[in-house]
Amino acid sequence: MLGYAGKVRSLTTVVHEYLSNSLDAAEEASVLPDIEIRVKELAENRYGVYVRDNGPGIPSKHVGKALASVLTGTKFHRYMQQRGQQGIGAGGCTIFALITTGKPVHVRSSTGKEAYECDLSIDIKGNRPLVNNLQRIAPDFRGLAIEGEFGDVKYEKSEHGVYEYVWRTALSNPHASIRLTEPDGNEAVFPRSVDTMPRRPKQILPHPLGISASDLLDFAHASESRKVTSFLVDSFSRVTHDKVRELAGMAKDVDFEKEPRQLTWEDATKIVNAFGQVKWIGPDLDSLSSIGEQQVEIAMKNILAPSFVSVVERKPRVFKGGIPFVVEVGIAYGGSAGRQNGGGASGSILRFANKVPLLFDSGSCAISEAVNGIDWKRYSIRKFDEEPVSVLVNVSSVYIPYSGVGKQAIAQEDEIVEEIKLAVMDAARKLQKFLSGERHRDAQESAYSTIARYVSQLSSDLHEITGKDSKAIEKELRALVGKKYSALLSREDKEGGGAAEVQNAS
Numbered sequence: 192m193l194g195y196a197g198k199v200r201s202l203t204t205v206v207h208e209y210l211s212n213s214l215d216a217a218e219e220a221s222v223l224p225d226i227e228i229r230v231k232e233l234a235e236n237r238y239g240v241y242v243r244d245n246g247p248g249i250p251s252k253h254v255g256k257a258l259a260s261v262l263t264g265t266k267f268h269r270y271m272q273q274r275g276q277q278g279i280g281a282g283g284c285t286i287f288a289l290i291t292t293g294k295p296v297h298v299r300s301s302t303g304k305e306a307y308e309c310d311l312s313i314d315i316k317g318n319r320p321l322v323n324n325l326q327r328i329a330p331d332f333r334g335l336a337i338e339g340e341f342g343d344v345k346y347e348k349s350e351h352g353v354y355e356y357v358w359r360t361a362l363s364n365p366h367a368s369i370r371l372t373e374p375d376g377n378e379a380v381f382p383r384s385v386d387t388m389p390r391r392p393k394q395i396l397p398h399p400l401g402i403s404a405s406d407l408l409d410f411a412h413a414s415e416s417r418k419v420t421s422f423l424v425d426s427f428s429r430v431t432h433d434k435v436r437e438l439a440g441m442a443k444d445v446d447f448e449k450e451p452r453q454l455t456w457e458d459a460t461k462i463v464n465a466f467g468q469v470k471w472i473g474p475d476l477d478s479l480s481s482i483g484e485q486q487v488e489i490a491m492k493n494i495l496a497p498s499f500v501s502v503v504e505r506k507p508r509v510f511k512g513g514i515p516f517v518v519e520v521g522i523a524y525g526g527s528a529g530r531q532n533g534g535g536a537s538g539s540i541l542r543f544a545n546k547v548p549l550l551f552d553s554g555s556c557a558i559s560e561a562v563n564g565i566d567w568k569r570y571s572i573r574k575f576d577e578e579p580v581s582v583l584v585n586v587s588s589v590y591i592p593y594s595g596v597g598k599q600a601i602a603q604e605d606e607i608v609e610e611i612k613l614a615v616m617d618a619a620r621k622l623q624k625f626l627s628g629e630r631h632r633d634a635q636e637s638a639y640s641t642i643a644r645y646v647s648q649l650s651s652d653l654h655e656i657t658g659k660d661s662k663a664i665e666k667e668l669r670a671l672v673g674k675k676y677s678a679l680l681s682r683e684d685k686e687g688g689g690a691a692e693v694q695n696a697s
Contacts, residue, residue, distance in 0.1 A: 195287050196597075198236060198345035199352055200551060204597075205287065205341055206230070206353050208280040209242040211547060214364060216246030216335065221388055224367040230346055230353060232374040237292065238344050243336035248302035251309070255320025258298065258337065259285045259311040284339065285313055291342030295323065299336040306330035346374050350530070351550050354379065358494065359541060359548035363482055363585060365490035384493045385486055395478040395589075396428040397513035399466040401606075404459040406513065411451035411459070422451040423462075427513065429472050441465035474507045474515030481587045482546060487521040495581060498525030501621035505614045510606040516588035518607075520614040522580065522622050529579040536579035538572070542601075543585035549599050556600035558584045561611035570619040571626035580622075584611055642672055 195201045206228060217224035222245060229241040249257050261282040285296050295312035309325040348354050357371045361381035368383045397406075416422035423430050423438070439447045442461040445454075454462075482490075484502045491500050504519040529536035542549040542558040553559045562582050567575045592602040601607060650665035657664075 195283070198343060199347045199349065201287070202230070202238060202240075202341065202344035202346060203351060203353050203356050203550065205240050205284050205339070205344070206242070207356060207547070208284050209240070209337060210357070210360060210369075212281055213242060213244035213246060213335070214360075214367060214546075217244055217367075218389065218391065220247040221391075222246060223383065223386065223388065224364070224369075226367060227370045227372075228353075228357065229372040230374055231372075232346065233340060236345055237340065237342045238346060238374065239338065239340050241336070241338040243332075243334065245332075245334040248300040248306075248333065248335050249298075250302055251300070251305060251307050251322075251325060254298060254300065254309065255311065255322045258282065258296070259313050259320035259322070260318055261286070281337075282313065284341075285311055286315060288339040288341055289313065289315070291344075292340045294340045295321075296337055296339035298338075299328065301328075301330045301333050303330075303333060348373075356548050356550055357381065359543070359550075360546075362490050362494050362541065362583065363543045363546040363548065365482070365486045365493075381494075384489045389480050389483070389486075392480045393477040395475045395515075396426060398471070398474045398509045398515055399427050399430060399469075399513060400471060401509040401511050402427070402463060402466060402513040403511065404456060404463050406511075407459040407463060408454060408456065411454045414451045416451055419445070419447045419449060419451055419454065428475050434469060434471075437469055438462060438465045441468055474509055478515060478589050479507065479517050479587045481517050481519050482585055484519065487519060487583065487585075491521050491523045491581075491583065495523045495528045496526040497523035497528045497581075499523070499622060499625045501618040501625075503614050503617040505610055505617075508606060508610055510592070510604050514588060514590050516586060516607065516610075518610045518614045519585050519587070520611070520618045521583040522615075522618045523583070524578070524580050524622060524625070526579070528581040535577075538567075538575040538578050538580045538582070541581055541583040543583070544591045544593075544598070544601055545587055546585060547598075549601070552595065552597065552600035554600075555594050555603075557603045557608045558586070558601060558611055560603050561608045562615055564608075564612060565615055565619065567619070570616075570623040572619075572622075582615060582618075584615070586611070646672065 195204055210226065210228065213226050214224055225245045227243045231239040233239050258281045288294060288296055289312055295310040297308065297310055299308040300306065306328050307325060308328050310323045312321045312323070313319070314321055346353060354371065354373065357369055357379070358381060361367065361369050365384035366386070366388060369381045371379045371381075373379065410426050411422060414422045414426060416425055420432070420435050423435050424432060435447065439445070442465045445458045445461050481504060484504050487502045488500050491497065500521065500523050502519070502521045505517060507515045507517045509515055530539040540553070540559060540562050542553065542556060549556065549558070562584065572578050572580060586601055586607065591598075592604055592607075594600045594602040646665060646668050650661045650668060653659065653664050654661035
């Protein structure tokens with residue numbers, strides 16, 4: 192259920208959990224991440240995984256709770272963007288190691304104040320971490336290193352494998368430097384593309400738009416406010432006392448002076464209806480940390496080396512529960528863009544949620560639904576599956592509505608699908624202009640090459656007919672051709688070749 196289904200997927204899930212934890216830890220410590228990953232084949236369908244980062248490390252008194260227990264994370268009920276949100280990740284890896292190999296995971300950590308190593312396992316029945324062989328060590332590094340053996344797994348260099356996951360992570364986290372050593376000894380290095388840390392998200396209150404009557408009652412019953420008026424101001428972003436007076440004028444039958452716990456379903460429905468009639472400032476961006484337009488462009492250029500890149504970031508929107516989200520899209524064309532296959536390429540959709548690659552369950556994902564629903568012919572892409580084009584879509588939110596507990600597909604919420612479509616179409620319009628210009632240029636080059644090829648012969652023929660000097664005729668003809676294709680020749684001269692070379696060869 193949590194991603195440990197299938198040999199390839201299970202191994203990718205292990206790397207995903209450890210790598211996500213390393214990125215989160217480094218960012219919370221405001222450190223540019225340097226992460227090393229090693230995958231080693233130990234036996235058939237049995238691999239060792241080693242992940243080391245340069246984050247703040249984990250104090251020994253917290254290591255069991257952090258890496259060897261489940262549903263004890265600190266990420267629940269926080270209105271701020273995070274990669275993980277279930278409190279299962281690393282603990283799930285420890286369980287998976289135990290049930291497939293019977294071996295604990297080994298941890299080395301250095302926090303700056305202490306350095307130690309230990310073995311971790313879990314009392315599964317009691318969900319209790321077991322910390323064994325704890326030893327103090329010399330602090331020869333700063334950060335966390337975790338190593339485990341996992342059975343019933345397989346390493347494949349496929350679109351669902353570890354390598355694919357790591358390079359997509361590098362694409363969506365250009366501030367990170369990641370080094371991957373594969374089982375065959377090949378070392379893949381993904382250097383950081385930018386030297387600036389992403390903006391750290393802050394915890395915020397939910398936005399009134401998107402709140403349902405049920406949501407409102409849940410917040411009301413948990414509130415310590417004495418009046419509905421103060422409850423609305425204290426519990427939701429963008430709600431001021433002036434806004435509450437405006438709401439009270441619309442929901443006249445609701446007593447805004449009573450305790451929040453006394454709100455009825457009818458009261459909540461009227462307040463929610465009033466929410467929809469008030470003009471609100473958009474959601475607070477402090478809770479979100481997108482990749483960033485400039486960073487997406489730099490990363491796509493560095494990793495894919497395309498002929499063209501178009502990047503769009505939409506304004507924040509709200510979906511059910513008053514939860515803000517933002518969509519960013521990057522389209523790369525040419526170079527290594529698209530899915531490479533036997534000398535050709537086909538269109539690929541690179542799906543991300545809070546900068547985390549989504550490799551599985553693409554058919555049920557809002558991103559796939561939105562991108563596949565685009566009429567690509569309108570944007571000069573004749574067949575998406577036959578063009579060297581990559582469409583990167585990242586959805587950033589306080590809460591990603593995954594369609595399954597494996598967190599590999601975003602639920603097809605109408606608001607999210609629509610926002611993705613609008614962002615993709617915005618980026619695709621820029622691509623359409625580029626492709627139209629390229630195809631016009633190709634047609635111009637073809638026409639110029641054809642004409643230039645016959646200038647000498649035509650000059651000779653006109654010399655025989657008119658008796659004029661053939662060199663003078665050829666000079667005049669070349670001047671006419673040059674005038675006709677002056678824009679093309681000027682561009683090619685700047686680029687150092689192309690049509691200018693054709694002219695010289697003629």
